[in-house]
Every structure is written in C-alpha cells, then in structure tokens.
Amino acid sequence: MRGPRDRTWAFLLPAYGAILAVVGIPVAYSLYLSFHRWKLTTFQAGVPFVGLDNYIQAVGDDGFWHSLELTIGFMVVALVVELVLGIGLAVLLEQVFRGRRAVLILLLLPMFVTNVVIGLIWRILLSYDFGLLNWLLSVLGLPKVAWLGDPGLALWSLVIVDVWNTTAFVALLVLAGLAAVPDEPRQAARVDGASAWQTFRLITLPLLKPVIFVAVVWRTIDLFRIFDVVYSLTGGGPYNATETISVYAYNQGFASFNLGFASAISYLIILALAFILAIEYRLLGRRAT
Amino acid sequence: MRSRTLVTLALTGGLILGSAPAVLSQSEPLPQIRVAVWSGPEADNLRKVVEAYTSETGNPVEIDEIARDGYDAALRTSIVGGGSDWDVVYASADWLPAFIAAGGLAPIDEYIASMPADFLDMADLEPGVSNLTFDGSVYGFPSEGDTAWLFYRTDLLAEAGLEPPQTMDEVLAAAQALNAPPDRFGMVIGSRTDEAWWDFMHYFWAFGGQLYDPETLEVTVNDEAGVAALTFYSDLLRTHGVVSPDVTTYGFNEILTALAQDKAAMGVEWMAATQSLTDCEQSPLVCDKLAYELIPPSVAGEYGFGGSSWGWVIPSGAANPEAGYKFIEWLVGGPGAKYWALNGGIPSNTAALADPEVVAAVPQFELLAEAMPYRHITPLLTTSDQIVLAMQEAAAAAVAGAKEPQQALDDAAALIESALVEGGYK
Numbered sequence: 001m002r003g004p005r006d007r008t009w010a011f012l013l014p015a016y017g018a019i020l021a022v023v024g025i026p027v028a029y030s031l032y033l034s035f036h037r038w039k040l041t042t043f044q045a046g047v048p049f050v051g052l053d054n055y056i057q058a059v060g061d062d063g064f065w066h067s068l069e070l071t072i073g074f075m076v077v078a079l080v081v082e083l084v085l086g087i088g089l090a091v092l093l094e095q096v097f098r099g100r101r102a103v104l105i106l107l108l109l110p111m112f113v114t115n116v117v118i119g120l121i122w123r124i125l126l127s128y129d130f131g132l133l134n135w136l137l138s139v140l141g142l143p144k145v146a147w148l149g150d151p152g153l154a155l156w157s158l159v160i161v162d163v164w165n166t167t168a169f170v171a172l173l174v175l176a177g178l179a180a181v182p183d184e185p186r187q188a189a190r191v192d193g194a195s196a197w198q199t200f201r202l203i204t205l206p207l208l209k210p211v212i213f214v215a216v217v218w219r220t221i222d223l224f225r226i227f228d229v230v231y232s233l234t235g236g237g238p239y240n241a242t243e244t245i246s247v248y249a250y251n252q253g254f255a256s257f258n259l260g261f262a263s264a265i266s267y268l269i270i271l272a273l274a275f276i277l278a279i280e281y282r283l284l285g286r287r288a289t
Numbered sequence: 290m291r292s293r294t295l296v297t298l299a300l301t302g303g304l305i306l307g308s309a310p311a312v313l314s315q316s317e318p319l320p321q322i323r324v325a326v327w328s329g330p331e332a333d334n335l336r337k338v339v340e341a342y343t344s345e346t347g348n349p350v351e352i353d354e355i356a357r358d359g360y361d362a363a364l365r366t367s368i369v370g371g372g373s374d375w376d377v378v379y380a381s382a383d384w385l386p387a388f389i390a391a392g393g394l395a396p397i398d399e400y401i402a403s404m405p406a407d408f409l410d411m412a413d414l415e416p417g418v419s420n421l422t423f424d425g426s427v428y429g430f431p432s433e434g435d436t437a438w439l440f441y442r443t444d445l446l447a448e449a450g451l452e453p454p455q456t457m458d459e460v461l462a463a464a465q466a467l468n469a470p471p472d473r474f475g476m477v478i479g480s481r482t483d484e485a486w487w488d489f490m491h492y493f494w495a496f497g498g499q500l501y502d503p504e505t506l507e508v509t510v511n512d513e514a515g516v517a518a519l520t521f522y523s524d525l526l527r528t529h530g531v532v533s534p535d536v537t538t539y540g541f542n543e544i545l546t547a548l549a550q551d552k553a554a555m556g557v558e559w560m561a562a563t564q565s566l567t568d569c570e571q572s573p574l575v576c577d578k579l580a581y582e583l584i585p586p587s588v589a590g591e592y593g594f595g596g597s598s599w600g601w602v603i604p605s606g607a608a609n610p611e612a613g614y615k616f617i618e619w620l621v622g623g624p625g626a627k628y629w630a631l632n633g634g635i636p637s638n639t640a641a642l643a644d645p646e647v648v649a650a651v652p653q654f655e656l657l658a659e660a661m662p663y664r665h666i667t668p669l670l671t672t673s674d675q676i677v678l679a680m681q682e683a684a685a686a687a688v689a690g691a692k693e694p695q696q697a698l699d700d701a702a703a704l705i706e707s708a709l710v711e712g713g714y715k
Contacts, residue, residue, distance in 0.1 A: 039711075040365070040390075130552075149536065151690065232358075234538065237537060238689040239685045
C-alpha cells in the first residue's frame with residue numbers, strides 16, 4: 001500500500017522543473033557553448049565543435065591572467081579588511097550602549113541599496129572634478145585625487161566601495177555568532193585575570209571560528225565574481241586596471257560576442273573559485289567545523 | 290417592417306465595413322510600439338517628438354531609454370537572440386552588418402513599396418539611407434549623420450589674446466595657455482575604454498590616419514600618421530597635463546558636463562551636444578561663451594574628422610513591425626524630421642535640413658554642410674565591432690599609460706587584421 005510519503009516527489013516536480021529551466025538548462029547550454037565556436041559573425045553558418053580550443057585559448061590569453069591576478073588581489077585585500085572591520089564592529093555592537101539600534105540600522109543601510117546604484121553613487125562621489133571626496137580634500141587644502149582615473153588607484157577605490165558596502169554583512173554574521181557564544185568561559189577567563197584582549201583572542205575568537213568561516217566563504221564567492229559594482233563604477237577601466245575576471249568574461253561575451261570563449265572563461269572561473277574555497281577549507285574550515 | 294429595414298441597413302453597413310478593412314485600420318490607432326534609444330540628447334529629443342507624433346496620429350509609442358554604457362550590448366543581446374523587446378531601435382550604421390548577418394534585422398523595402406505615406410521622398414534621405422542599405426535591401430531610415438566640433442571658450446581665448454586654433458599644434462598651445470588645474474583644464478578628452486574610439490577618431494583622422502588601405506586592405510593604423518595622432522592624444526594627459534586626470538573615465542556625457550560646468554576651456558564633442566551647451570537653461574555657466582568650429586587638422590586646411598551614421602531600424606523579432614515602420618517613416622521621412630531638427634536632433638532628411646525655419650533655428654547645420662566632405666565613417670563590415678574594440682583599446686591603453694602609442698597601435702593592427710580575415714574580406 002502506497003502511503004502519502006510516496007507521492008511527495010509529485011509535489012516537488014514543479015519546483016524541480018523550475019530549477020531545471022532557470023538554472024540547469026543555461027548551465028548545460030553554456031557548458032555546451034564552451035566546447036563550440038560561437039561568434040556573432042559566424043554562428044548563422046554553424047556552431048562547430050572545437051573541443052578544448054576555447055579553454056586552451058583562455059589559458060594562453062594574457063587578458064585572462066591579468067584579470068584573474070587582479071581579481072585575486074582585490075579579493076584578498078577586501079576580504080581581510082572586511083573581516084577585521086566586521087569582527088571589530090560586531091564586538092562593539094555586542095556592547096549595550098545608547099543609540100545601538102540606530103547605529104546598527106545605519107550600518108545596514110548600504111546593504112539595502114542595489115549594487116549598480118552603489119556603483120553610480122560612488123562614481124559621482126569619487127569623481128575628480130565633481131566628487132564630494134575631492135571637494136572635502138580641497139576644503140582641507142589638500143590636492144585632489146583621481147580616485148577612478150588613475151590606473152594605480154582605481155582598484156583601491158573599488159576596495160573602499162566594497163568595504164563600505166559589505167562590512168556590515170560580516171559584522172551582522174559575527175554578531176549573530178557572538179550571541180550564540182556562551183558567556184561562562186569568558187566570565188571564567190575574566191575571573192582568572194585575563195585582559196579583555198586575551199579573553200577575545202583566546203576564548204571568543206576560537207568560538208567564533210565556524211561563523212567566521214561562513215563569512216569568509218560567503219565573501220570569497222561574492223568578491224571573486226564581483227561584476228555589477230565594477231561595471232557601473234569603472235567599467236573595468238582605466239583601460240583594464242579594474243577588469244575583474246567577471247567583467248573580462250562579460251566583455252568577451254557581450255562586447256566581442258565570442259560566446260564560446262566567454263563560456264569557457266566562466267567555467268574556468270568556477271574551477272578557480274572551487275580551488276580557492278578548497279584552500280580556505282583546508283586552512284580554516286577543518287578546524288572550524 | 291421598420292425593424293426589418295433596420296436589420297437590412299445594419300447588415301449592409303456591416304458588409305461595406307467588412308469589405309474595407311484597410312480603410313478601417315488606417316482610421317484606428319496603430320498598436321503601441323516600444324522604441325529603444327540611448328540616454329542623452331537623443332532620448333530627450335525623442336520624448337518631445339513622440340509627443341507630437343502621438344498627438345498628430347493617435348498612435349502610442351513607449352520609449353525605452355537605455356544607458357549609453359551598456360546600450361550596444363543590450364541591443365546585440367536582444368537583436369541577435371531574435372527578441373521582441375522593441376519594435377524600433379536606434380542603432381549605429383556600423384553595428385548593422387553584424388546584426389543582419391545574425392538575422393536580427395528586418396528589411397523595410399516591402400513597407401516602403403506597399404504602404405508609403407504621401408510625404409515620403411526617398412531622395413530626401415540620401416546619402417544617409419545608403420549607409421543602412423546592405424545587399425540591395427534597405428534596413429532602416431537614417432537619423433543622425435553627424436560629426437563633432439571643437440568647442441572653445443571665446444572669453445578665455447580673448448583674455449589670453451589668442452585666436453581660435455586652426456591646427457592641432459595651435460589646439461595644444463591654446464590648451465596650455467588656458468590650463469588652470471585643478472579648477473579648469475585647457476582641454477577635455479574622453480578615453481573611457483568603451484567610448485575611446487568615438488573620441489580619438491577625430492584626432493586620428495585629423496592627423497591623416499587611416500584604418501586600412503581601401504584598395505589592398507593592408508592595415509595602416511600603426512603608420513606614422515596614426516602614431517602621431519595617438520601620441521598627441523595621450524600626451525594631452527601624460528605629458529602636458531592639460532586634461533583632467535579623470536579623462537580615462539570620460540565618455541560623451543562627461544565631456545559635455547566638463548564643458549558645461551566650466552571645467553574645460555576646449556574640447557572636441559559630438560554635435561548632438563551643441564543644443565545643450567548653447568542653451569542657457571541647461572548650461573548657464575557657458576552658454577554665451579562657447580563657440581564651435583570644424584576640428585582643426587594637423588596640417589592647416591587639410592581637414593579630416595570622424596562622423597557617425599545612425600538610423601532607426603526594425604528588429605526581425607518586433608511584435609508590431611508595421612506600426613514601427615509607420616513611426617520611423619513619419620519621424621525621418623515626414624513631419625517628424627523637422628520636429629527632430631528643431632528639438633536638437635540632426636536629421637538626415639535634406640528637405641528638413643534646408644527648411645528655412647530649421648536653418649534659422651539651428652545655425653550648426655550650415656557648418657555641417659561644410660564638414661560633410663571631410664567626415665570619415667567607421668567601415669560598415671560584419672566585423673566592424675572588432676575594429677572599434679581594437680581602436681578603443683589602443684586609445685584607452687595609451688592614455689592610461691599602459692602601452693606606448695606605437696605598441697598600442699601595433700596591437701590594434703593585429704586585431705584589425707584578424708577581424709578582416711574573419712569577416713572574409715581578406
């Protein structure tokens with residue numbers, strides 16, 4: 001006799017169907033494209049199978065390596081800054097003080113704004129000629145800075161914007177972790193004469209490791225595939241100074257319309273990200289979990 | 290008896306109306322169409338002109354204004370995919386060969402032959418319509434057939450005791466004399482990667498540059514003239530410091546803003562910006578102090594500068610292509626051309642350009658007639674987009690200091706060579 005549990009698969013079918021339609025098919029099609037030559041000017045005549053040619057072309061492409069290197073650099077710097085600031089903010093916000101809720105809401109505000117809008121707002125704020133930051137510098141008698149126009153500075157500006165945008169997210173995660181940390185070990189440490197820093201470093205931080213690991217993984221994925229803020233803030237420029245790997249893939253796909261090559265890059269991005277996450281798991285995850 | 294008569298009359302009337310669907314369909318409003326246009330003066334103008342169209346014809350039009358940064362990619366994605374996002378699209382002529390090769394555009398010859406309006410005279414649309422004709426089929430009606438001017442501040446030049454520059458050397462000398470950083474720079478350029486070619490092209494041709502030999506198709510961007518042009522262009526920032534350090538992020542809108550906000554004394558800008566720059570409501574700081582002239586060449590009298598050719602085309606996936614056609618016919622070939630001109634646009638309709646009211650209201654059209662023989666249009670090839678990408682990367686790289694002008698143009702030459710081969714031209 002078939003029980004009600006036997007029919008659960010039928011109720012799940014629409015959900016599986018929807019996931020297959022919006023995720024499975026595009027993923028499978030892009031994998032198919034990555035082994036084929038699809039160019040705007042030639043696809044009408046056919047989409048020939050080219051084996052690993054697109055992947056080989058990507059691995060031998062200077063632009064790909066430049067973007068990958070740049071993305072990893074950006075990711076590491078932004079991640080470290082966001083973690084340090086986020087943990088610090090969480091510890092501060094754990095304290096009870098007047099206006100705590102207001103501070104929390106203010107910190108969370110950037111997270112409510114769409115990334116493209118954030119990029120556009122910061123493009124104005126960081127403008128050499130019209131930007132608020134340069135106006136403040138000139139009020140202080142300091143020289144103006146080409147935050148976005150100087151190829152040596154543009155990537156740092158991107159870090160500033162990302163830190164402003166997502167540090168609150170890290171703080172929120174760590175704050176939730178702090179709420180779950182038992183108070184007894186910390187009280188015991190204080191009774192034993194440990195300083196606040198020693199208590200934090202030796203008791204609180206180790207207990208927060210699982211949460212910090214989640215924050216690291218989450219932010220790594222976001223930072224590695226960053227696109228919208230970069231696209232609206234710098235467009236990948238000056239020249240290619242902020243052309244992160246996702247922007248590079250986009251340009252290959254939707255400026256050059258070389259979709260086979262762009263698809264291959266996308267799969268290389270997934271592989272690179274998986275490799276980075278595996279390293280993170282080895283360094284942090286095992287001990288954290 | 291009376292009711293039978295009424296029924297007979299109703300049936301007869303129904304038969305007459307039923308046998309004349311064309312008459313009925315013309316008196317009814319056409320279905321609403323969606324028109325894609327990029328942001329900036331063209332979109333502002335289109336809004337005004339559409340108001341007149343809807344008021345005159347009763348046909349509704351929805352405008353889809355898309356940011357300039359992503360306009361090209363948005364069109365390509367939809368048109369190549371056979372999408373039905375828009376019934377009419379504002380597109381650069383050099384994009385069309387690739388769109389057509391991908392089967393993304395519908396020819397409009399049939400509409401021209403079968404449903405022409407009384408006002409349509411194809412002779413008025415020459416030579417612009419030729420840029421939208423491929424393999425004998427017309428794919429759209431021409432809009433902007435324009436160029437750029439050198440805009441300069443008459444008050445600042447007079448204060449410095451200088452005449453408007455007549456050569457590129459004089460442009461540099463004036464830019465250096467008027468340079469007052471960081472508040473106002475002597476010049477403004479726009480070398481953001483995705484728009485760099487559309488700014489650099491004027492300098493490239495002013496110096497006598499050539500993309501390739503039209504006879505042999507030998508790529509020549511990296512010859513002496515091309516390198517001299519890119520050296521001049523990039524040195525404005527890297528050596529002379531007469532442009533803002535932010536020009537690596539500038540495109541059309543930023544050049545316009547720098548001129549309008551008194552942040553630059555001179556600049557080359559597309560003529561679509563003229564109305565905005567000379568309108569005292571939109572540019573109160575400079576409207577009465579800015580003048581414009583033909584972009585000076587490197588050798589006195591030997592003019593050469595860029596031009597663009599735009600048009601209104603109908604995607605093959607359009608939901609209402611007939612209604613789209615009637616709109617562009619009115620906009621370009623009919624009363625709309627004059628509205629377009631009077632609201633700041635540059636019609637390719639020669640009758641509208643010669644209209645005394647238009648001539649009196651838009652003085653730059655007189656200069657446009659003078660500029661016409663010297664304009665250079667980006668080649669209309671299926672691989673034009675790759676040529677543009679190669680040139681804008683070269684310009685952006687040189688200005689950003691990532692490559693020397695010679696190296697940047699050597700790299701561009703290699704890319705253009707492969708684009709010509711890939712397109713089957715070599």
